[in-house]
């Protein structure tokens with residue numbers, strides 16, 4: 001494993017669990033000093049222990065990302081402790097408001113946005129101020145979601161807030177490029193963390209099997225590798241992007257072809273269809289050895 005973040009300092013919000021924890025671990029393995037920030041102080045202390053508790057390179061700061069003053073203090077304390085900030089991973093999140101839009105209260109809607117969008121705004125603002133003042137550039141990574149890219153994946157407020165994170169990633173990347181600060185987002189699909197399906201992984205397996213082409217489960221470590229890439233000079237010319245890691249879920253879309261396969265028209269055949277040209281279709285029947293294996 002490379003140590004390409006040696007001497008660098010990273011702050012990870014929502015770092016006590018799931019994708020944030022795996023990313024904190026990955027960035028630390030790459031040589032960075034890492035400050036984990038989380039509203040759950042008990043989980044934060046536990047996370048620090050799981051990381052090895054090396055106080056010279058690791059720290060935990062209790063922080064509620066919905067409160068601007070707490071995020072500002074988080075960034076200040078990271079700089080005070082480790083001398084600089086190079087990577088800000090704005091990742092803290094929760095499911096927020098659920099249920100039909102007709103049953104969603106304005107308060108729950110706003111509480112969802114406070115965590116998922118305002119938290120990213122505050123983190124970007126205060127990290128960028130420090131990075132600009134230091135004049136050494138930096139990398140900001142935000143956590144969006146496939147739910148921000150298509151309907152039918154997540155709840156209303158969650159999906160709208162994640163779509164806004166993708167937009168904020170683009171607008172801030174444009175502004176901060178002049179300072180060599182890159183801003184990108186990760187866009188996870190279904191990742192097996194306590195957040196997903198309320199931790200009911202068997203239920204999640206059933207749901208995901210129908211929508212995710214990749215056979216294995218998405219793990220926090222898969223996203224941590226993307227966060228690592230976006231944090232290092234390996235991605236020096238990448239900014240304003242949203243990198244999706246979803247096992248092909250969005251690529252598959254509504255799986256129209258699959259549903260047709262279950263019907264008669266395109267099942268067990270291959271060749272060339274001529275549309276409305278008046279020419280005959282060139283279709284041959286397949287047997288299973290030709291690659292028309294049924295999905296399991």
Ligand SMILES: NC(=O)c1ccc[n+]([C@@H]2O[C@H](COP(=O)([O-])OP(=O)(O)OC[C@H]3O[C@@H](n4cnc5c(N)ncnc54)[C@H](O)[C@@H]3O)[C@@H](O)[C@H]2O)c1
Pocket residue numbers: 013014015016017018019020037038039040043063064065066091092093094115143144145146187188189190191192193194195196
């Ligand atoms: N797990 C998935 O399938 C999935 C998919 C797409 C996007 N995401 C996003 O990934 C991010 C991480 O989620 P996860 O799956 O690792 O969940 P997780 O529950 O394992 O971790 C989220 C962490 O964020 C912290 N947090 C919540 N609200 C906070 C606040 N106000 N201030 C500070 N910390 C707060 C929690 O305490 C927790 O430690 C979230 O933004 C989530 O929306 C997750």
